[in-house]
Amino acid sequence: MTPGPLFLIFMTGQYIIRRLLIMLPVLLGVSLIIFIMVRIIPGDPSMVMAGPHATKDQVEQIRTQLGLDRHPVTQYFIFIGNLFRGDLGTSTRTSLPVTREIMARLPNTLLLALASILIATVLGVLTGIIAGVKQNSKFDYLSMLVALFGLSMPVFWLGLMLMLLFSIHLGWLPAVGAESFKHLILPAITLGANSMAIIARMTRSSMLEVIRLDYIRTARAKGLKEKLVISRHALKNALIPVVTVIGLQTGTLLGGAVLTEIVFAWPGVGRLLVEAILARDYPVVQGVVLLVATMFIFVNLVVDILYAYLDPRIRYQ
Amino acid sequence: MEEIIDKAEKPKWSQTREVFNRLSKRITAMIGLVIVLIFLVSAIFAPFLAPYDPLEHSLGHMLAKPSWDYPLGRDELGRCILSRVIYGARISLLIGTMVISIGVLLGAPLGIISAYYGGKVDFIIQRFVDTMLAFPGILLALTLIAMLGVGLANVMIAVGISTIPIYARLARSSVLAIKSRQFVEASRSIGASNFKIILRHLLPNSLSPIIVQSTLHMATAILWAAGLGFLGLGINPPTPEWGAMLNGGRLYIRVAYHVATFPGLMIFITVLGFNLLGDGLRDALDPRLKT
DSSP: OOOOOHHHHHHHHHHHHHHHHHHHHHHHHHHHHHHHHHHHHHSSSSHHOOOOOOHHHHHHHHHHHTTTTTTHHHHHHHHHHHHHOOOOOBOOTOOBBBBHHHHHHHHHHHHHEEEEEHHHHHHHHHHHHHHHTTSSHHHHHHHHHHHHHHHHSSSSHHHHHHHHIIIIIOOOSSSOOOSSSHHHHEEEEEEHHHHHHHHHHHHHHHEEEEHHHHHHHHHHTTTHHHHIIIIIOOOOOOHHHHHHHHHHHHHHHHHHHHHHHHHTTOOOOHHHHHHHHHOHHHHHHHHHHHHHHHHHHHHHHHHHHHHHOOHHHTTTT | OOOHHHHHHHHHHHHHHHHHHHHHHHHHHHHHHHHHHHHHHHHHHHHHHHHSOTTTTGGTTTTOOSSSSSTTOOTTTTBHHHHHHHHHHHHHHHHHHHHHHHHHHHHHHHHHHHHOOOOOHHHOOOOOOEEEEEEEEOOOHHHHHHHSSSHHHHHHHHHHHHHHHHHHHHHHHHHHHTTTTTTHHHHHTEEEEEHHHHHIIHHHHHHHHHHHHHHHHHHHHHHHHHHHTTTTTTOOTOOHHHHHHHHHHTTTTTTTHHHHHHHHHHHHHHHHHHHHHHHHHHHHOOOOGGG
């Protein structure tokens, strides 16, 4: 007997709740790790933050400002409480609220990441399908070689080389900044290249696996055109594992954004993080890391749910 | 009994030879092997191979273009880029080896304990691993650098720690696969302690997937470390490190492309070599994966 639609919705709902429950300790763990890390900085954090020329009063002021004069457990609860109110503290570099600093840069990073994942997914999946369907063809060899190149390319070097070619030599695209759509093209390709390679490889191997299954043979045997066999039957199952890879890639993208943003002077969260690290601006470091990790956890949650939706076997486990 | 069990576990030489035979048939894997060997040779014999002192600067020849005497040109301080690139292999090799050592030495025991004891221990360790994996890509390493401060040792520690969850996962899954096998059961039935079972049976048997993964991971370790160097968070100048060299050359890209191009090319080729070799090794060890 096949399960009815109501039962399916119920199972998916249960699955989502279970996934949410697993996520909670991870989120708490992340906040705890970041909390502890900022407080085990060798030496006194407030002294480090105040800099070598600070007076005793200034150090004391930072200490109170950070709440470092209280018991660590109290500090953690205050930290969590503030988090829920969206208060991430004040930047020691600019004296602005960390939330405001991040919010000013976040849209840029999201735009960059979204454009990259879009390019990576569309081109990666297309390449993977063609390479898989035409296994051992010239296209297969060539595209997989290019994919291997993409996998081994340091993001920052690829960015510089693209800039050298398209901005400096050909003059087609702007090298740095974020003023227009044209400014987005090079950073998005740079950041997406690595993921594109991984997605293409994954799609190809997944395609190869599915194409050998009995139901595909059946579809061919009943006289369906090869195009229909691939697009209607094979693709649907072949893309399931690819969804997970795309989800994992958003993590790599968020990390790689740091390097890409530096190369192209893209005013995003990644550049903010590097600037904060170099200036020892711990509240900003803490805020950015917390935000990016939380975003990554949520993306993975969405991917898991999508995965369960696409592959009913997952829900029943 | 113990001896019989031990004998049964010894890897067979014929198996190793077969793996190598399969590996040698793949041209891409062989290219990878050659690249890795060249990388190792230049790292180890850098003082004999480098034509000039990598630190000797000459402000009169700043950003000089490639020439017969200086095949890759000179950098922003007039230093020989070829010599610096060769010496840079040392730093990359050092970082790669240290990162993987930290990852394996801390991660593998964690995974083995997690799988062997199961239950609550497994649950707690796995949540810890999940938490570490919640920091995407290079972010955990960046955070650790922010806390530890910049420098070569801190880069190795930071990247090393961020690889712990990968090895913990890997060791866990390979122990799960063998922990109910007969030789483990046999060992337990003759009264071997948990510690002894882990050390004598589980550790050696879960090592081979970890070794393969390490080869593949050299590529990532080198990439990440170069990335941190590029961000100015790595080794202090003037020590030649590929990422830092690239960062130095970045500012002059409009007038002297070679300063940033060649160190990056070195990172690319080395990482490609490890990826090709790793791909080949994986296929050679597990022919089922080769479709």
